[in-house]
Amino acid sequence: MKSEPDEFSIQDLKRKNVEPWTGIRNYQARNFLRDEMSVGDEVLFYHSSTKPPGIAGTMTIASAPYPDPLQFKKGSKYFDESASKESPRWISVDVQFQAIFATYIPLEMLKKEKALEGMKILQKGTRLSVTPVTASEFKHIVKMGGK
DNA sequence: GCCAACGTTGGC
């Protein structure tokens, strides 16, 4: 899962421990959150739009999906006029801090790894903020991170 | 339903 560290970083998550992951406004990303994730699943925390971009650590899914409260909040940049409480359009999950990697893994490093060739986030044109990771990719990255 | 125009993401 990607976040811009200027907005919300893994250090912020460590401080808060549990935080709602809000503001997903892409249907594919939403569907992935809603349909493919369960409480306890481990997640890689990716820092995007920073120098250098890369994976900073891990967290876990800490709640079932629920309607993203920001879609109802007038004035929020995530407000969605066409969403209603009866039929919400966007969803959030809570995430819980797990670990900050001993070694931050820049995107450039990830690209060099043979074992990660097929990883979704490394494919051309992938800019979804939520993408799937296989168990072996996850293990490989955790090993690279030294945690 | 098509598709041009526009908006967004995010690495570089």
Added chain:
DNA sequence: GCCAACGTTGGC
């Protein structure tokens, strides 16, 4: 700031 690679919108 540029631009590739999308996604979304809206006229037709």
